[in-house]
Amino acid sequence: REATGTGKFVLQSPITVSNAFSANAVRAFEERMGTKGYALQQAETAVLTIAKDPGLEREAYTLAVGKEGIRIEAGDENGAIWALATLLKRVGTDGSIEACSISDAPRAAHRGVMLDVARHFFTAEEVKRVIEQISLAKMNVLHWHLADDQGWRIESRKYPKLHQ
Secondary structure, three states: OEEEEEEEEEOOOOEEEEEOOOHHHHHHHHHHHHOOOOOEEEOOOOOEEEEEOOOOOOOOEEEEEOOOOEEEEEOOHHHHHHHHHHHHHHOOOOOEEEEEEEEEOOOOOOOEEEEEOOOOOOOHHHHHHHHHHHHHOOOOEEEEEOEEOOEEOOOOOOOHHHHO
């Protein structure tokens, strides 16, 4: 569910973050925002607050953006990651985010993609890009098809017989 508000919030670097429980989510968000020229900084009073809400189910979250700042409440760490992915999609080129209130939860527990590198070679950068994209689509499973009966596609210096 989504409701729009009036006004917008404009991000300024460094983005101050008050994070109660999800260091991994903040680290992923910081990497993504770093490519847009923003840094993150932990602070007691912050424009971005992330908190755990035990009343929310697994991977569920609420996201509220107002003129004063951004508040995320999540049922677990994955919910915080999905909320930050949603927030990232809403950031305009000028750093503004339209005021809104979003409540989201997955319909299916298993949401995934299969990447078949057994029959086609992917570089490490291509695989990382695929993982980034499925994360932004809020998918939670990557089935990575590495081998089939025709061969093994990953170099292993420790186990060279895998190549034979």
